[in-house]
Amino acid sequence: MQNLDGSIINTSLPQIAGSFGVRPLDLSVGVTAYLVTVAAVLPASGWVADRFGARRVFLAAILLFTLASLGCGLAGTLPQFVAARVVQGLGGALMTPVGRMVVLRNAQKSELLQATALITWPALLAPVIGPVLGGFITTYASWRWNFLLNLPLGLAGLAAVLRFVPALPPEARRPFDRPGFLLSAGALVLLLVGLEGLARVEARPMVPLLLTILGVATGIIAVWHLRRAPAPLVSLSALATQTFSASSLGAGFLYRIAINATPFLLPLLFQVGFGMDAAGAGLLVLAYFLGNLAMKPLTSPVLRRFGFRTVLVTNGVLGGATILACGWLTPGTPPALLTPLLFAAGLTRSMQLTCLNTLAFADIEPAWRSAATTLSGVSQQVSSVLGIAVAAVLLNLASLWRGAAEPGLADFLPAFFAIGLLAAGSGLAFLRLPGAAGAEVSGAVRSSARRGETSSSRP
Incomplete structure (x- = not known):
């Protein structure tokens, strides 16, 4: 519900603007209002869940998000819509991290891989199917149904939690x-709003760039405070665990930037570069979506056989290669080549994201899981916006280099090339992990033991 909402709204902005009698550019305040609220509340999600109980907070977050979706769907003016988006952001800032916390607190290590694979599905599927679904609903029904559809989903979620x-x-x-909250919230608000502004072609780059720099500086001060506070809002103890720091804030963070940039670039390539309409571009992206689906049954057996380090390195390089190859696609590329490439890119994306999300909590002590969930949520939120911002900036720089006012087909090659190199390089960075990293969760230890028993039993 939350992941779809974020990817659907962008396809409906012109229609929403028409309903309110404003310019589509004015609707950016609705996107920014949601983003700012999530960024401000997210650092406190762990504390709120610990203070009031994760189940109670999870229920309240789903209820808030559902009621706010109703408010968005019924809004008659832009201020009403923005107010509803703020409430949506409040629910969204608590819903995903607290929901993940509920899973992690109740899952044994042997169940962690399967549980993480299930809760990773929304993040994999929403950026791919959201724009297609949103365009279909907006064209054949009304933009309001993009929000009203959350009502049955929210009610079902509440019933399932209960x-x-x-x-x-x-x-x-x-x-x-309080100081930790103000510093961390301020850093995230400045950073995410700045990055979101950089991703918008119509934005003046100096203002969002200044906001981004201020966000980074405030973040450094926030980390300094959290390391020294006697009772910090978010404990940084989880960063001492190598598997968590590598998958959430190290190489994993860089790979997530590439993962989030690719679904942004592909529809633009097909529409701006190939001259296709939204429906045709959606059908091509469907192959990417199917690759994400097809990998799911294979994730556990592959990890059990090879372990996290081997899979993250090999799959990371392969994923970078498929992203880079997308830069050479042209309107004349045969479907027999285009479709398998998109399918392969979807396969590697699904595998890498599931591995990263699982490895992050493979070695986290139960007492640190609340703080680790908050840190992981912050990392994923920043990398999501940063991926889109980096892709947009690369496209704009390439078009400026050519002296063109708007990006064209030629500008996608350097963008995909840079993103592909980032993915491949971050995949190779996982070579620094121990060979047995996360083996207790992946099952590689048990699998190796069984193979050893089989070998020793042979005459």
Whole structure:
């Protein structure tokens, strides 16, 4: 529900603007309002879940998001729509990280891979099917149904939480770190709004660039405070775990930038570069989507056989190669070559994202899972916006180099080339992990032991 909402709204901006009697550019405030609210509340999600109980907060977040979706769908003016988006952002900032926290607290290590693979699906599928679904609903129904469809989904989610999620008692109370909240929230708001501005062609680059720099500087101060505070809003202890730091804030963060840039670039390539309409571009992106689906049944057996390090390195390089190859696509590329390439790119994307999300929590102690979930959520939020911003900036720089006012087909090659190199390089960076990293979760230890027993039993 949340992931689809973020990817659907961009396809409906002209129609929403027409309903409110404003320019489509004015609707950017609706996107920014949601982004700012999520960024401001996200650092406190772990503390709120510990203070009031994860199940209770999860229920409240789903209810808020669902009611706010109704408000968006019924809004008659731009201020009403923006107000509803702010409430949506409040629910969204708590819904995903707290929901992930509920899963991690109740999953044994042997179940972690399967559980993470399931909760990774929305992040894999939404950026691919969201624009297609949003365009279809907006064209053949109304933009309002993009939000009203959240009502049955939200009610089903509430019923499922009440039925299946145990009501665990809140964690031990700890004081609320106000300076840590203001610093971390301020850093995220400045950083994400700045990056979102850089991703918009119509934005003046100096203002969002200044906001991004201020966000980075404030983030450095926030980290300094969190390391020294006696009761920090978010404990940074999880960063001492190599598998977590590598998959969430190291090479994994860089690979997520590439993962988030690719679904942004592909529809633009097909529409701007190939001259296709939205429906035709959506059908091509469907091959990418099918690759994401097809990899799911293979993820666990592959990890059990080869382990996290080998898969992350090999699949990371392969993923970078498929992204780079997309830069050489032209309107004359035969479908027999184009479709398998998109399918392969989807395969590698699905495998890498599931590996990263699982490895992040493979070695995290139970006492650190709340803070680790918050840190991981912040990392994913920043990398999502950063991926789109980097892709947009690369396209704009390439067109400026050619002296063109708008990006064209020739500008996609350097963009895909840079993103592909980033993916491949971050994949190779996982060579620094130990060979047995996350083996208890992947099952590689048990698989190796069984092979050893079989070999020793032979005459």
